[in-house]
Amino acid sequence: MENTMVFEEPMTAEKCSGHLSSVEDAIYVIGGKWKLKIIIALHENGNIRFNELQRIVAGISARVLSNELKDLELNGFVKRVVHAEQMPVVVEYISTDYSRTLKPVIMALSEWGRKHKKNIREDLF
Structure with a gap:
């Protein structure tokens, strides 16, 4: 597997x-556990709703979930x-159209993670 990035013009x-700087900004906004x-x-x-979201995101505390949702x-x-x-009073949380712009990023990370796990397993066994 080749580990080089190909750019259209010299970097x-x-x-x-x-x-x-751009990657740092992105990681600042969506990074973390x-x-x-x-x-x-x-x-x-x-x-x-909050409690349902907390059940779905296993392991997150109410305090951390609240802070992450605010952010x-x-x-x-x-x-x-x-x-x-x-x-x-009922409070619900919904994803915005803007958050859906992350779908290609999430899919790329998912694919990369799958390949990485496969590579690690092949190297270890």
């Missing part, structure tokens, strides 16, 4: 720095919908 230090798991759960389940909402990936007309 300058300035372009390299720009790419690194839980954010992509939450985004994927919302994509797959549609409108979902995802600030960055435009999640919308919090409050149904105040119901008693008790």
Whole structure:
């Protein structure tokens, strides 16, 4: 397997720095243990209440889920919908159109992860 990236034109230090900065920004927004798991759960389940989301994202505490949802909402990936007309008040979380722009990234990461796991197993056994 070849580990080189092919660019259309030579990589300058300035372009390299720009790419690194962009990747750093992306990782800052969606990085960490839980954010992509939450985004994927919302994509797959549609409108979902907090407790149900916590059950789906196994292992996450209520406090961490709350903080991650606030962060995802600030960055435009999640919308919090409050149904105040119901008693008790119902709060649902939904993924935004903007969060769906991550689908190609998630699919590429999934494919890469599958290949990586296969390579590791082949190297070990």
